[in-house]
Amino acid sequence: MIRVTPDITLSSQEIKFEFVRSSGPGGQNVNKVATAVQLRFDLHNSPSLPPEVKRRLHKLAGKKVSANGVLIIQASRFKSQDQNRQDAVERLRGLILQATAKPKRRVKTRPSRQSKLRRLEAKRHRSRLKRNRRPVKDCND
Numbered sequence: 001m002i003r004v005t006p007d008i009t010l011s012s013q014e015i016k017f018e019f020v021r022s023s024g025p026g027g028q029n030v031n032k033v034a035t036a037v038q039l040r041f042d043l044h045n046s047p048s049l050p051p052e053v054k055r056r057l058h059k060l061a062g063k064k065v066s067a068n069g070v071l072i073i074q075a076s077r078f079k080s081q082d083q084n085r086q087d088a089v090e091r092l093r094g095l096i097l098q099a100t101a102k103p104k105r106r107v108k109t110r111p112s113r114q115s116k117l118r119r120l121e122a123k124r125h126r127s128r129l130k131r132n133r134r135p136v137k138d139c140n141d
Helices: 028-032 051-064 081-101 111-133
Strands: 015-020 038-044 069-074
Touching: 015 081, 015 111, 038 081, 051 069, 051 081
Parallel strands: none
Antiparallel strands: 015 038, 038 069
């Protein structure tokens, strides 16, 4: 059981781990031991998550979600398989926690009359400055 919030807990049957060989430096150990972890979580068929959290999580995860709705997290930061497994689970917990936060609804605001007047006065001031930089016209013409 993985407790994400007091309301949301994921059962261990919902998460699948696949161990693959890690890329990058590490000498011969990289070629022999599968230390990198791929965590797979079936987002669409999960009974643990409410629909609105699933929707937000799908949007947050982006390209990490496959076409059939499986969230894939790749963890290969550490040299040990156990640490990578814990890292992947923590990243999944973090994503779900982010998805549980309801986004604030944007309240449309209008500029005040005073702010409009200030903006127009600043434009007039700027216009006068630029006009004063022009060459002076001769009055004899």
